[in-house]
Amino acid sequence: MKLTGGQIVCESLLREGVDVVFGIPGGAILPLYQTMSSYPQIRHILTRHEEGASMAADGYARATGKVGVCMATSGPGATNLVTGIATAQMDSVPMVIITGQVAREGIGKDAFQEVDMTGITLPVTKHNYLVMRAEDIATAIKEAFYIANTGRPGPVLVDIPKDVFTEEAEFVYPETVDLPGYKPVLDGHPTQIRKAAQLINEAKKPLILAGHGVIISRAYDELVELAEKAQIPVITTLLGRSAFPDAHVLFVGMPGMHGLAYASLAIDEADLVIALGMRFDDRITGKVSGFAQNAKVIHVDIDPAEIDKNVHADVPIVGDLARVLRQLNPSVEPTTHPEWLRRIEELKSEHPSLHIRQTEKLLPQQVVRDLCDVTDGRALIVTGVGQHQMWAAQHYACKEANSFITSGGLGSMGYEVPAAMGAQVGQPDRVVWSIAGDGGFQMTMSELATIAENNLPVKFAIFNNGFLGMVRQWQEIFYNKDYFSTHYTGNPDFVKLAEAFGIRGIRVTERSQSVDAIREAMAHPGPVVVDFVVEEEENVYPMIPAGQTTAELMEEPLVEEARS
Amino acid sequence: MQDKPGVLNRVASMFRRRGFNISSLAVGHSETLGFSRMTFVVDGDDAIVDQVTKQLYKLIDVVKVSDISKEDVVIRELALIKVRTTPTTRPEVLQMVDIFRSNIVDVSPDSVIIEVTGDEDKVDSLLRILRPFGIREVMRTGRVGLMRGMSKSLALDNGQS
Numbered sequence: 133m134k135l136t137g138g139q140i141v142c143e144s145l146l147r148e149g150v151d152v153v154f155g156i157p158g159g160a161i162l163p164l165y166q167t168m169s170s171y172p173q174i175r176h177i178l179t180r181h182e183e184g185a186s187m188a189a190d191g192y193a194r195a196t197g198k199v200g201v202c203m204a205t206s207g208p209g210a211t212n213l214v215t216g217i218a219t220a221q222m223d224s225v226p227m228v229i230i231t232g233q234v235a236r237e238g239i240g241k242d243a244f245q246e247v248d249m250t251g252i253t254l255p256v257t258k259h260n261y262l263v264m265r266a267e268d269i270a271t272a273i274k275e276a277f278y279i280a281n282t283g284r285p286g287p288v289l290v291d292i293p294k295d296v297f298t299e300e301a302e303f304v305y306p307e308t309v310d311l312p313g314y315k316p317v318l319d320g321h322p323t324q325i326r327k328a329a330q331l332i333n334e335a336k337k338p339l340i341l342a343g344h345g346v347i348i349s350r351a352y353d354e355l356v357e358l359a360e361k362a363q364i365p366v367i368t369t370l371l372g373r374s375a376f377p378d379a380h381v382l383f384v385g386m387p388g389m390h391g392l393a394y395a396s397l398a399i400d401e402a403d404l405v406i407a408l409g410m411r412f413d414d415r416i417t418g419k420v421s422g423f424a425q426n427a428k429v430i431h432v433d434i435d436p437a438e439i440d441k442n443v444h445a446d447v448p449i450v451g452d453l454a455r456v457l458r459q460l461n462p463s464v465e466p467t468t469h470p471e472w473l474r475r476i477e478e479l480k481s482e483h484p485s486l487h488i489r490q491t492e493k494l495l496p497q498q499v500v501r502d503l504c505d506v507t508d509g510r511a512l513i514v515t516g517v518g519q520h521q522m523w524a525a526q527h528y529a530c531k532e533a534n535s536f537i538t539s540g541g542l543g544s545m546g547y548e549v550p551a552a553m554g555a556q557v558g559q560p561d562r563v564v565w566s567i568a569g570d571g572g573f574q575m576t577m578s579e580l581a582t583i584a585e586n587n588l589p590v591k592f593a594i595f596n597n598g599f600l601g602m603v604r605q606w607q608e609i610f611y612n613k614d615y616f617s618t619h620y621t622g623n624p625d626f627v628k629l630a631e632a633f634g635i636r637g638i639r640v641t642e643r644s645q646s647v648d649a650i651r652e653a654m655a656h657p658g659p660v661v662v663d664f665v666v667e668e669e670e671n672v673y674p675m676i677p678a679g680q681t682t683a684e685l686m687e688e689p690l691v692e693e694a695r696s
Numbered sequence: 697m698q699d700k701p702g703v704l705n706r707v708a709s710m711f712r713r714r715g716f717n718i719s720s721l722a723v724g725h726s727e728t729l730g731f732s733r734m735t736f737v738v739d740g741d742d743a744i745v746d747q748v749t750k751q752l753y754k755l756i757d758v759v760k761v762s763d764i765s766k767e768d769v770v771i772r773e774l775a776l777i778k779v780r781t782t783p784t785t786r787p788e789v790l791q792m793v794d795i796f797r798s799n800i801v802d803v804s805p806d807s808v809i810i811e812v813t814g815d816e817d818k819v820d821s822l823l824r825i826l827r828p829f830g831i832r833e834v835m836r837t838g839r840v841g842l843m844r845g846m847s848k849s850l851a852l853d854n855g856q857s
């Protein structure tokens with residue numbers, strides 16, 4: 133049966149189980165849109181900006197584990213997607229992006245709204261395609277989904293010229309892919325598994341450092357089994373938040389630049405670091421030569437290129453984490469490390485990193501704590517980037533797996549609005565709270581219109597400190613409080629703004645109003661924006677300045693005072 | 697690697713983005729239809745070579761990567777050199793061409809084009825010797841290499857070893 137290129141795209145998406153896409157039409161992609169209009173099985177969510185579409189697809193993908201799909205027209209539509217694509221690439225998020233391209237004869241001629249999209253996205257996609265014939269579309273889409281969602285996941289872009297959407301071709305959806313250069317390794321090498329087990333069995337002070345890979349591979353049970361079997365304390369990266377239950381006795385916390393002091397110090401003292409599905413980002417390691425100096429390192433990752441990239445692995449294991457742990461756990465001897473566990477408790481009490489000082493003021497940390505209490509730690513949290521992100525990571529104790537969605541690798545401000553929207557689309561029954569910065573929120577707040585239009589009950593907690601807070605903190609500490617270009621003096625009235633979008637708005641200025649406001653937001657069936665007017669010049673502690681070690685660790689002034 | 701549009705760009709872009717220093721790069725069809733073979737020279741220690749290899753494998757179109765620097769290999773480079781000649785210098789130039797077992801592939805009244813094949817050193821020394829005569833243009837292909845004897849065919853290898 134002959135179909136048009138546009139029909140082939142739609143049929144292929146259906147074969148891949150796609151039921152929602154985010155996007156904005158335009159000239160070059162219009163033939164596809166006009167075809168999609170007769171495919172009601174594919175819900176199209178019309179965002180207000182293409183960055184909203186790519187970040188919504190990202191949030192959707194992280195919340196569901198499925199491939200997120202977004203679309204845009206050629207030129208400016210396509211370039212607007214790029215920050216969301218790069219965000220997904222850095223955090224290994226499966227995404228397929230379909231962009232319209234100018235008609236074939238216009239390519240290379242600077243035609244109206246032409247940009248070299250495969251060129252632009254080369255370094256920020258896992259792979260990309262420019263499909264020049266309708267008969268090649270099905271294979272390209274089949275491969276795109278396969279590549280996006282296997283191995284180390286990532287975004288794959290498929291660029292299709294306008295006239296290819298209308299060209300006809302025989303439609304046969306391929307059953308398999310033929311990619312001789314792409315064969316992800318899933319099982320760990322038995323020799324390495326044996327060596328890893330031996331290191332674990334001999335370790336006196338082992339520490340598990342769990343990352344996003346645990347969530348991507350859904351290795352939650354296997355991780356708990358390993359930790360419990362040998363009584364190994366667990367720390368997680370930022371993207372590993374909610375990979376291990378916060379309430380578990382073996383849970384220690386997140387280390388790193390704004391991690392908990394005791395988690396960072398535990399790495400210093402450990403004799404074995406078992407790194408699971410993480411990539412030793414500089415926000416975790418600080419100065420690499422000073423990182424985990426007393427430890428041997430077992431590094432499990434599905435991406436061979438991560439092995440020895442930043443930190444040398446004594447035992448590298450390439451494979452899918454859940455499978456590797458299933459191979460490894462039986463060889464791990466049941467044991468415990470009472471002294472080591474006691475030492476960690478000692479570090480925790482010497483360095484009370486989660487302590488919040490008592491004050492009448494509305495402290496952002498306290499707002500996160502209130503959110504956690506009222507939602508019983510069961511909300512799906514989506515954050516922006518900055519101070520509020522770090523406070524969320526520190527103080528929101530997740531009870532459920534895969535409940536903390538944040539732009540870690542790229543650190544994309546503005547993520548908090550569209551990603552929360554996409555997460556809510558993917559998880560309609562979960563309570564989604566966006567922990568937003570007043571800065572980031574203003575980058576993508578036009579998506580409030582999309583949220584209202586689709587009646588998505590996302591709850592926003594804007595941490596309104598009137599500043600690009602994280603940058604202000606650096607200015608305070610490293611630039612002598614020269615708050616150049618970080619102070620907002622003309623922020624909008626976020627309550628009125630929400631109301632203009634037809635969304636409930638609530639303002640909180642006092643500590644005493646916080647819990648009630650959160651309850652009110654939860655009780656409201658639709659979307660809500662809560663404007664928390666928080667303490668302006670609050671700093672995130674602990675802090676290890678970039679490229680330093682725990683020797684440079686700064687703690688909350690009161691904590692430091694109490695100790696000295 | 698698979699013979700797909702843009703594949704050279706993917707490789708070059710990766711080298712640039714990750715700051716790997718490539719001093720030479722040559723690419724052409726291989727013995728297997730649909731696959732090309734690329735030879736490049738990267739400056740760096742074992743750790744860098746290890747990263748380059750792994751990063752290349754991450755490219756979907758790349759099928760097999762071998763570090764041939766420690767293997768028993770044949771490495772060749774071809775260069776075309778246009779040298780100025782006068783009736784008096786021509787015999788001398790021709791003598792050099794002979795000594796280096798290279799060829800004259802074009803002759804004009806005031807210059808000749810020399811084709812030389814060999815390892816990098818050979819090409820470099822011929823260039824050094826010809827310099828006093830006046831080199832007008834040089835085009836070098838960059839090094840290409842193959843392992844001697846029985847090396848594995850890329851089509852039979854899944855490249856993830």
Ligand SMILES: Cc1ncc(C[n+]2csc(CCOP(=O)(O)OP(=O)(O)O)c2C)c(N)n1
Pocket residue numbers: 516517518519520521543544545546568569570571572573595597599600601602603
């Ligand atoms: C798109 C983008 N631009 C700039 C930055 C640099 N940056 C990092 S944190 C930050 C401040 C964020 O301000 P806000 O969203 O209000 O959060 P806060 O730190 O105040 O909680 C900035 C500007 C960034 N991460 N992303």
Ligand SMILES: [Mg+2]
Pocket residue numbers: 569570571595596597598599600601
């Ligand atoms: Mg702010």
